[in-house]
Amino acid sequence: xxxxxxxxxxxxxxxxxVMAEVRKVIDWFGDKRxxxxxxxxxxxxxAAYDAHGTPLTDxxxxxxxxxxxxxxxxxxxxxxxxxxxxxxxxRGLLRLRKEMDxxxxxxxxxxxxxxxxxxxxxxxxVAGLDIVIVRELTSGxxxxxxxxxxxxxxxxxxxxxxxxxxxxxxxxxARSAFELAKRRGNKVCSMEKANVMExxxxxxxxxxxxxxxxxxxxxxxxxxxxxxxxQLCRNPKQFDxxxxxxxxxxxxxxxxxxxxxxxGMLPSASLGAPMANGRPKAMYEPVHGSAPDIxxxxxxxxxxxxxxxxxxxxxxxxxxDEATRLEKAVEKVLADxxxxxxxxxxxxxxxxxTAQMGDAVIAAL
Amino acid sequence: xxxxxxxxxxxxxxxxxVMAEVRKVIDWFGDKRxxxxxxxxxxxxxAAYDAHGTPLTDxxxxxxxxxxxxxxxxxxxxxxxxxxxxxxxxRGLLRLRKEMDxxxxxxxxxxxxxxxxxxxxxxxxVAGLDIVIVRELTSGxxxxxxxxxxxxxxxxxxxxxxxxxxxxxxxxxARSAFELAKRRGNKVCSMEKANVMExxxxxxxxxxxxxxxxxxxxxxxxxxxxxxxxQLCRNPKQFDxxxxxxxxxxxxxxxxxxxxxxxGMLPSASLGAPMANGRPKAMYEPVHGSAPDIxxxxxxxxxxxxxxxxxxxxxxxxxxDEATRLEKAVEKVLADxxxxxxxxxxxxxxxxxTAQMGDAVIAAL
Ligand SMILES: CC(C)[C@H](C(=O)O)[C@@H](O)C(=O)O
Ligand SMILES: CC(C)[C@H](C(=O)O)[C@@H](O)C(=O)O
Numbered sequence: 001x002x003x004x005x006x007x008x009x010x011x012x013x014x015x016x017x018v019m020a021e022v023r024k025v026i027d028w029f030g031d032k033r034x035x036x037x038x039x040x041x042x043x044x045x046x047a048a049y050d051a052h053g054t055p056l057t058d059x060x061x062x063x064x065x066x067x068x069x070x071x072x073x074x075x076x077x078x079x080x081x082x083x084x085x086x087x088x089x090x091r092g093l094l095r096l097r098k099e100m101d102x103x104x105x106x107x108x109x110x111x112x113x114x115x116x117x118x119x120x121x122x123x124x125x126v127a128g129l130d131i132v133i134v135r136e137l138t139s140g141x142x143x144x145x146x147x148x149x150x151x152x153x154x155x156x157x158x159x160x161x162x163x164x165x166x167x168x169x170x171x172x173x174a175r176s177a178f179e180l181a182k183r184r185g186n187k188v189c190s191m192e193k194a195n196v197m198e199x200x201x202x203x204x205x206x207x208x209x210x211x212x213x214x215x216x217x218x219x220x221x222x223x224x225x226x227x228x229x230x231q232l233c234r235n236p237k238q239f240d241x242x243x244x245x246x247x248x249x250x251x252x253x254x255x256x257x258x259x260x261x262x263x264g265m266l267p268s269a270s271l272g273a274p275m276a277n278g279r280p281k282a283m284y285e286p287v288h289g290s291a292p293d294i295x296x297x298x299x300x301x302x303x304x305x306x307x308x309x310x311x312x313x314x315x316x317x318x319x320x321d322e323a324t325r326l327e328k329a330v331e332k333v334l335a336d337x338x339x340x341x342x343x344x345x346x347x348x349x350x351x352x353x354t355a356q357m358g359d360a361v362i363a364a365l
Numbered sequence: 366x367x368x369x370x371x372x373x374x375x376x377x378x379x380x381x382x383v384m385a386e387v388r389k390v391i392d393w394f395g396d397k398r399x400x401x402x403x404x405x406x407x408x409x410x411x412a413a414y415d416a417h418g419t420p421l422t423d424x425x426x427x428x429x430x431x432x433x434x435x436x437x438x439x440x441x442x443x444x445x446x447x448x449x450x451x452x453x454x455x456r457g458l459l460r461l462r463k464e465m466d467x468x469x470x471x472x473x474x475x476x477x478x479x480x481x482x483x484x485x486x487x488x489x490x491v492a493g494l495d496i497v498i499v500r501e502l503t504s505g506x507x508x509x510x511x512x513x514x515x516x517x518x519x520x521x522x523x524x525x526x527x528x529x530x531x532x533x534x535x536x537x538x539a540r541s542a543f544e545l546a547k548r549r550g551n552k553v554c555s556m557e558k559a560n561v562m563e564x565x566x567x568x569x570x571x572x573x574x575x576x577x578x579x580x581x582x583x584x585x586x587x588x589x590x591x592x593x594x595x596q597l598c599r600n601p602k603q604f605d606x607x608x609x610x611x612x613x614x615x616x617x618x619x620x621x622x623x624x625x626x627x628x629g630m631l632p633s634a635s636l637g638a639p640m641a642n643g644r645p646k647a648m649y650e651p652v653h654g655s656a657p658d659i660x661x662x663x664x665x666x667x668x669x670x671x672x673x674x675x676x677x678x679x680x681x682x683x684x685x686d687e688a689t690r691l692e693k694a695v696e697k698v699l700a701d702x703x704x705x706x707x708x709x710x711x712x713x714x715x716x717x718x719t720a721q722m723g724d725a726v727i728a729a730l
Contacts, residue, residue, distance in 0.1 A: 076560070090560045120599050125485045141506075141528060142561050149563050156532035159567030163506060163528065167521035193615070195441065195455045196507050198514050202524030227654075229616045230623040233598060234485050250558070251594045251616055258595040289592075 004317050005067040006037045009044040009060070012080075012089055013290025014300035014354075015073025016047075021302035021358030022071065022309050025326065028362050035322060040067070044096070045075030045089035045290075055092030064096055068275075069316035070283040071308060072096070074290035089290075097137050100281045102270035103169065104176035105137040105249065106311075107287060109236070109256035112265060114334040115343060119261030121233075126259060131239045132184070133256055134177040135249025137270055139169045140199075142246045163199050165245065170206035176271065177243035178215040185240030187219045191228040191248055203245060225252065232256050257287045264288055264301030264342040265330075267308035269315055282316045284308040294341075298353040301340040303330050306361055329364035333357070336364075369682050370432040371402045374409040374425070377445075377454055378655025379665035379719075380438025381412075386667035386723030387436065387674050390691065393727050398687060405432070409461070410440030410454035410655075420457030429461055433640075434681035435648040436673060437461070439655035454655075462502050465646045467635035468534065469541035470502040470614065471676075472652060474601070474621035477630060479699040480708060484626030486598075491624060496604045497549070498621055499542040500614025502635055504534045505564075507611045528564050530610065535571035541636065542608035543580035550605030552584045556593040556613055568610060590617065597621050622652045629653055629666030629707040630695075632673035634680055647681045649673040659706075663718040666705040668695055671726055694729035698722070701729075 006026075010019040029035040042048075042060045049055050055075070064070050075089040085091070096102075111119065111129035119126045144162030152158050174190070181188045190207040192200035204222055211220040223231065225248045231238060232255055244252060257266050266288070272281030286304030294300060307330060314323035334343075338360045341351040352360065371391075375384040394400040407413075407425045414420050420440070429435050440454040450456070461467070476484065476494035484491045509527030517523050539555070546553045555572040557565035569587050576585040588596065590613045596603060597620055609617060622631050631653070637646030651669030659665060672695060679688035699708075703725045706716035717725065 085563065085566060088560065094561065120486050120490045122485060122487055144525075147563050149567050152531060157567055157571075158532075159528075159530045159562075159564035160509075161528040161562045161564045163524075163526040165524045166517060167523075193612070195453065196459065197524075197526045198450065198512050199524035199526045201450060202514050202522055226615045226619040229594070229620040230628075233620055233623045247558070247612075248616070250591045251613070254591040255594040255598055255620060258598045263595075 004037050006039050006312065007063055007067040007070045008039060008041045009070060009072045010041070010047070011045040011073040011075045011290065012047055012077050013074050013292045013295040015075070015290060017296065017298065017354050018286065018300050018302040018305040019073045021354060021361070022305050024358050024362055025306055025309060028365055029322065032365070033322060035319065037317070044072060044092045046077055046080045048092055049080065049083070049087055049089065053087070055087055055089050056095050061095065061099060064100060068277070068279055068282070069312045070096065071312060072283055072285040073305060074286065074288065076290045077292040094142065096283060097270060098143060100283065101138055101272040102281060102283055103136060103138045104173050104271045105135040106180065106269045106271065107133045107135060107253040107257070108266065109133065109253070109260050110262070110266070111260040112262050112331065112334055115262045115265065117261070117345070118343060119259060121259055126236065126261065129236055129260060131236060131256065132180060132241050133249060133253040134173060134180060134241060134243045135253055136169065136173045136245050139165055140246035163197070163247070165199050165202060167202070167206055170203055171210050174207045174210040174243060175214065177241050178210065178218050181218050181241040182215070187240035189221045189223055189228070189239055189242050191223050191225045191242060191244040191252065193225050194222070195224055207243065228252060229255060232259065253287070264340065265303045265307065267304055267311050269308070269311045271315065279316055282312065284312045298355065299341045299351070300354045301342050302354050302358050303361070306330060306358070325365065329361050332364040333360045336360070369402050371404050371677065372428055372432040372435045373404060373406045374435060374437045375406070375412070376409045376438040376440045376655065377411040377442050378439050378657045378660040380440070380655055382661065382663065382719050383651065383665050383667040383670040384438045386719060386726070387670050389723050389727055390671055390674060393730055394687065397730070400684065400687060402682070409437060409457045411442055411445045413457055414445065414448070414452055414454065418452070420452055420454050421460050426460065426464060429465060433642070433644055433647070434677045435461065436677060437648055437650040438670060439651065439653065441655045442657040459507065461648060462635060463508060465648065466503055466637040467646060467648055468501060468503045469538050469636045470500040471545065471634045471636065472498045472500060472618040472622070473631065474498065474618070474625050475627070475631070476625040477627050477696065477699055480627045480630070482626070482710070483708060484624060486624055491601065491626065494601055494625060496601060496621065497545060497606050498614060498618040499538060499545060499606060499608045500618055501534065501538040501610050504530055505611035528562070528612070530564050530567060532567070532571055535568055536575050539572045539575040539608060540579065542606050543575065543583050546583050546606040547580070551582070552605035554586045554588055554593070554604055554607050556588050556590045556607060556609040556617065558590050559587070560589055572608065593617060594620060597624065618652070629705065630668045630672065632669055632676050634673070634676045636680065644681055647677065649677045663720065664706045664716070665719045666707050667719050667723050668726070671695060671723070690730065694726050697729040698725045701725070
């Protein structure tokens with residue numbers, strides 16, 4: 001593989017149109033900053049199903065394993081609702097996560113100052129919010145066996161999924177959270193339901209073990225996930241880094257993202273173990289979904305995907321300064337009042353299109 | 366069993382002190398309205414463990430099976446954190462739910478007008494909010510087998526829990542939700558993760574089946590639980606009745622409760638199948654927990670537990686008018702500005718004590 005290889009998987013819905021703006025940004029970095037990313041592109045999700053009858057071909061999977069980083073748009077849409085579970089668009093995404101073993105999903109929930117009034121929460125509760133949810137991404141009930149729907153032989157059916165966590169799976173994602181906390185506010189809050197689930201007891205004990213043996217200097221607390229959901233709504237700024245399992249992380253990170261009021265602005269990174277070249281296996285995606293209702297209309301906000309590229313520059317390509325440059329450009333565009341439709345109050349008019357927002361970021365760079 | 370039998374289980378933390386106020390209310394209804402409830406009292410949770418070495422004795426369990434209704438305060442506290450899973454306070458509560466087969470947990474999330482400013486959400490987002498979450502309470506990952514922590518024989522451990530739902534379990538709680546919706550806004554939104562869990566697919570299909578075959582006149586929608594968490598934060602008034610499984614219901618109902626800003630005000634009912642006398646098996650509890658940090662200080666708000674009694678009057682004792690009377694009394698007290706500490710803004714002083722709040726409700730009756 002060449003240096004700085006990036007596989008782009010635009011996916012479904014608004015994925016392709018936000019990715020088009022990311023392409024402009026990549027080109028800008030190539031032209032103006034001499035940063036050559038070796039970009040290839042392929043299909044995932046419904047788009048891959050339409051072309052190949054599977055939401056992720058083996059060839060694409062193999063390519064994802066080889067590159068330095070994958071950048072994914074979004075997958076899914078009502079068009080695929082009736083598909084069999086095994087070929088649903090989401091299976092493509094889940095296969096990437098699983099086979100690349102991207103166990104640490106890093107989801108910043110940050111409230112951009114210029115956007116604090118978009119939150120459904122009061123300004124004082126969210127202004128300046130800057131927390132990160134570290135979600136375990138390759139295990140738990142998403143992948144545990146046995147699973148499926150079986151007949152009960154009495155005319156009914158039984159649906160089964162299995163939540164399963166090992167010592168190693170918990171410890172490695174806990175380490176990711178502690179490492180991150182050390183570079184931030186030095187606080188980790190771990191969330192589970194140890195009061196009702198044995199897998200939650202193991203989770204709590206193993207996170208505590210990693211703390212006591214490896215990161216005693218980081219402040220660690222534990223919270224039941226239901227209380228965590230409450231506290232995120234009541235006073236999110238009490239947190240620095242939250243670490244939790246795959247399913248709780250799915251709900252809690254979405255709730256946290258929504259609280260910021262800036263869902264269309266939030267990137268994420270999913271990281272695995274280091275590859276031969278020392279870089280972590282990595283996939284970057286915006287937190288928002290495929291938003292089929294606005295797809296193809298130029299309404300989507302490309303910032304979350306652009307900021308996902310910034311995370312890739314920082315974590316995969318060792319270009320932290322360029323990442324900061326890009327993040328600052330996005331902040332400037334917001335401060336200048338450029339707004340896609342999702343960032344407008346009722347009554348405001350003439351939103352920027354997806355392309356206009358992308359162009360504004362380029363201009364700010 | 367005598368008519369109108371009520372078993373009171375105050376439990377731990379603030380449970381006993383809020384229940385003392387409920388006792389006053391029960392006495393008032395006896396004295397002033399000639400409503401004789403046959404009240405007995407027993408231990409649950411840590412209190413039962415301290416006395417008997419188990420969070421629920423067989424004798425108490427048997428009594429709960431016989432009465433018309435159980436009213437529970439709260440269970441749990443840090444004192445019991447180190448106890449073995451099998452005797453943790455929560456196991457007492459879970460045993461009651463399971464053995465009484467209380468499959469439908471009704472959790473109203475209502476924003477009291479006088480309290481709308483206490484929400485961390487903007488007033489316009491929550492004022493007038495009145496939704497109900499119907500949470501499946503006797504199955505799913507809370508009770509599924511296999512479960513436990515096992516050695517992996519390589520020095521590590523594996524934690525396992527099983528999410529398991531049957532056709533019948535899903536259909537009966539769906540019916541509860543549709544019945545409730547018919548008496549309210551006629552809308553049900555069902556939440557699961559059918560995009561990643563087979564048990565979620567079954568959930569969606571069975572809820573749809575009940576709708577199509579038994580309640581076609583009620584409006585039904587489906588939402589992924591992570592999107593549901595987001596939408597609850599963004600625009601909770603879009604919902605009427607939400608139906609979801611045990612674990613999602615735990616998080617989503619707590620988030621919804623917190624959004625109202627009135628956590629100390631919210632009651633819940635857990636209902637099962639009709640008994641011989643036609644009344645449903647029933648247990649009522651406040652949504653808040655045992656709040657060990659403020660226990661014994663007269664700071665707790667007794668309203669959630671008092672309103673749980675109101676739900677008991679309505680659903681178990683066929684005293685809907687008296688229930689309304691009690692609910693109106695609580696609303697009047699709030700409108701009059703009586704506030705326990707949880708209902709005060711920073712800077713406000715001299716909160717009402719638990720007993721003063723109880724007395725105010727009596728006075729308003
Ligand atoms: C699309 C879906 C499979 C996915 C998940 O549940 O993990 C999404 O909600 C997410 O959070 O990335
Ligand atoms: C105390 C605990 C076992 C319980 C639960 O998880 O169901 C509580 O959180 C609730 O929601 O009633």
